[in-house]
Amino acid sequence: MDAGRPIIQVKDLRKSFGLSEVLRGITLDVSPGSVLSIIGASGSGKSTFLRCLNYLERPTSGDIVIDGEAIGPSTAGGRRTSGASPKDIARMRTKLGMVFQQFNLWPHMTVLGNVIEALIQVKRMPRREAADVGRRFLAKVNLLDKEGAYPAKLSGGQQQRVAIARALAMQPKVMLFDEATSSLDPELTGEVLEVMRDLAREGMTMLVVTHEMGFARDASDRVIFLHEGKIEEDGTAAQVFGAPSSERCQRFISSALG
Numbered sequence: 001m002d003a004g005r006p007i008i009q010v011k012d013l014r015k016s017f018g019l020s021e022v023l024r025g026i027t028l029d030v031s032p033g034s035v036l037s038i039i040g041a042s043g044s045g046k047s048t049f050l051r052c053l054n055y056l057e058r059p060t061s062g063d064i065v066i067d068g069e070a071i072g073p074s075t076a077g078g079r080r081t082s083g084a085s086p087k088d089i090a091r092m093r094t095k096l097g098m099v100f101q102q103f104n105l106w107p108h109m110t111v112l113g114n115v116i117e118a119l120i121q122v123k124r125m126p127r128r129e130a131a132d133v134g135r136r137f138l139a140k141v142n143l144l145d146k147e148g149a150y151p152a153k154l155s156g157g158q159q160q161r162v163a164i165a166r167a168l169a170m171q172p173k174v175m176l177f178d179e180a181t182s183s184l185d186p187e188l189t190g191e192v193l194e195v196m197r198d199l200a201r202e203g204m205t206m207l208v209v210t211h212e213m214g215f216a217r218d219a220s221d222r223v224i225f226l227h228e229g230k231i232e233e234d235g236t237a238a239q240v241f242g243a244p245s246s247e248r249c250q251r252f253i254s255s256a257l258g
Helices: 046-053 086-093 111-121 127-140 156-169 186-201 213-219 237-242 247-257
Strands: 008-017 020-030 035-039 061-066 069-071 096-099 174-178 205-209 222-227 230-235
Touching: 008 046, 020 046, 020 230, 035 046, 035 213, 035 247, 046 061, 046 174, 046 205, 069 086, 096 156, 111 127, 111 156, 127 156, 156 186, 186 205, 186 213, 213 237, 213 247, 222 237, 222 247, 230 237, 230 247, 237 247
Parallel strands: 035 205, 035 222, 096 174, 174 205
Antiparallel strands: 008 020, 008 061, 061 069, 222 230
16 A cells, blocks of 8 residues: 555545435545544434445445545536445455444354454455464454353453454454444443554554544544534644634533533
């Protein structure tokens, strides 16, 4: 990859559900190795934006480029061009790891089984090789000793760390986190945030939708504040948290930190 080229480029991204326009023209570039936190009130479009990046939701219009590869559904002459094919989407998703609010682990599979299933089914990796890779990433999230356990025997924080290991095992270019700690009890949130901080320190490109203002302030290279589907504030963490130009952003941060 060209070190000077953004790893993600988004231009005028729009998404409507029926008559409701949730994303109203998002344009941004993300540099490789950077951590971008996305903050804003509920309903501002944060999760929809992440889900559009990996086509869990199909954008209505706009351009998305992942690691130099464009994927629909840009408009031409006011008319929509052909959308991304399933093959395009599958290839693009190998570059993006995603961690959700819910852990989405297979209850009938062990921890290791959950981590390696996609390696075997999607990457066609031999089981023994997949197990070696899986153990490496379980060690990264400090859960190697739980490889034979089933999800029901794990705490919520441990289950979310398994979900992170599962995404990392695919060795994506970018990690997307959609409120990864919102369903956890406060005492379990810290262990997940620490894994995310470790990834940030290691140079993993990360887009993080979060309500954890401490993480956004301390671990981010850049923070954007979404309001009604638009970027209303965009700057370094110090700028956005210390001197936001948007009054709405200022009120949101004061309330969140208060």
